[in-house]
Amino acid sequence: MKTIHRTLTALLAAALVVAPGLSAAKTLKIGSLSPLTGPYAADGNDIRHGVETAIALWEAKGGVPGYDKIEYYPQDSACDGKQAVSAANKLANLGVIGVVGAYCSSATIPASDVLNEARVPVLTPASTNEKVTERGFKYMFRVCGRDDDQAKVVAKFLSQQLKVKSIALVDDKTTYTAGLAKNIKKFLKGTGIKVVAHEHVNQGDKDFSGVLTKIKATRPDVLYMSLYNPEGNLMAIQARRLGLKAVLMTEDAVYHPNYLKIAKKAAEGTFLTYGQPPSEDIPEVAAFINAYSAKYGQPGSYSAYAYDAANVLLSAVAKVGADDPAKLAEAIRATRMQGASKFIQFDGKGDSGSTYKVMVVRDGKFVPYWDPDTGKLY
Template sequence: MAKRIIWLVALALTLGAGFAHAAPLKIGVLAPISGSSAADGNDIVKGVKTAVEVMKSEGGIPGFDSIEVEVQDGACDPRQAVAGANKLANSKVVGVVGEYCSSATIPASEVLNEEKITMITPASTNPKVTERGFKYMYRMCGLDIHQAKAATAFLKDQLKAKTIYIVDDKTTYSQHLAEYVAEAAKAAGITVIAHEHVNDGDMDYSAVLTKVKAANPDVFYMSLQSSSSGIRMIKQYRQMGIKAPVLSQDAVYHPNFIKEAPEQSQGVFFTFGYADKNSPVYKKFLDKYTAMHGEPGAYSAYSFDSAYALLTAIKAAKSTDADKIRAEMMKLNLPGASKVIKFQENGDSGSNYVIYKVEGDKYKEFWNPETGKLF
């Protein structure tokens, strides 16, 4: 009888250990799955899932037999993003990749930071994201102020612009970026003829574009929240026969912009982060992403890097404790698909904006503000 009891205890311990090992590691994604930025939001989800598969192919994370991804739709809406952050916290996720819009990331991060849950945004460029001293907040992309400097350097040094006409759609991201561009342009001696506003989701831009045509600026600066808005605006811009070169930014930069406006998009310039597409890490990302999802979107590489950095830190920490994860996050000097991942004390990872130009069906690297030279 004693032997039977010992055997049963041993069996229970074995099964218990097995169930402990079988516990999944859960990470969250908070992104706009619906609304005008849904294309970018779904790209973010796909990037995270790609990183999970790459990590699994590299042996996974000891102590967990699976890595689960839970997705919440933040819809680029502050209230919905907060609700999504609370759901992820209640689901006991270890970290969150998201949101896309700064207006959603900022309030959602308040929830997650209080719960000591690591958050890495792949796309929110507003400086406030990392200005609040939040210990568990990180950013993979660059900042608005640096994007504005790159845009202004291009306006002055390459386009030789004397005048510029700026339009944004009043979203937190696009308006703040447009304001930074306006300030930097004025400081560079470029006259801002006007800084107009439309509404996010407007279908007809004829009123503001009529003003642009009459003003005849050297450059038209288009700061909008999504590629869908950019597609509508560039089609109407070309239809009206406005001749000024167009410079836009990272939220409009998306494969859909070219696909859905193949003729009208030609020659449009963009600021977006530089990625070495010949690097081994980018090729590994691209091969896995393409096999799983098809063509990457604008923020696919940034979300891949966000998730991969989080998983790498968890693996190194051998723990899901937020402070231990942070200690490992701050040690990273990791080649990523979008950049070398190295976080500053405030959670930023640096900006690397260059100028792209639409040529044919591609975004071609055009000008590097760091060197002042064409690619």
């Protein structure tokens, strides 16, 4: 009897010692920054859904090793520097181990100042402005492409493929759109293409008839819309309504199913630069598209990038844990992974390379048009 007692006591004592280790439910907290309300809420929610899809797939596989729960904190950065900074502070205080975001470069740059200081890795799925990764930040990564690469492709396409003579640019003065327009101007130098107009509009504008009429008078061959999605949709319709004959060209932020749905016939023939998604035959891509569309419908322009960003982060945590941010950042930098958006591999700056191709809208669909690497049509 005594021995049983003793054994039991010993077992209980042992249980007490071991129990905290066993039951300390280690929770993995990750955050995201994207505009969940306001005019860019569509893309912002695509990003959130992308992250949610990645988490759901990890959980279906049994979670991240070493952690029994993933908690996700989507924050609203509203495409606004001030709000992004306070959301970033909130995430840092919550103790998230990594952040996917933000969307607008003008929000990502100030938010990553805060998070870099707090040693929280940031993986942006959408901010393409060069500055994002040009500040020597150890904890800043970019899953999408860069605007200087994008602008190069635009200049090359216009001068070598379309062989146009003149271009009119419109941007909305934010870091991303203005930076892209500036880069395009830079790369157009020496190609003989003349910039006949460079106009600016405001985010949230609905009526562009005034500025488009002004542009129409300069008779450009190409109207380049360096805008975000809602303004781009509206401008395409209004340009065609005014009888502007110029070729419409725009970028990855307008590459969204909504552009086709809203601009309809006005969208036909628009050229867009976009990091072309890899073939659906690749199992990783198919897995993403199936999981995403089962829950949220057709993926938006940044859904796959956000999904990849979350996957890169979670894979790195699975490898080295999240206790040491420096180690985690190193593990992210060492990523070699086939993602849903491209093959992901970071360089010293935290960039993962650009895969911009020229797409065209044909019969209400985005189809690949021109490959800048070969200079050939698809």
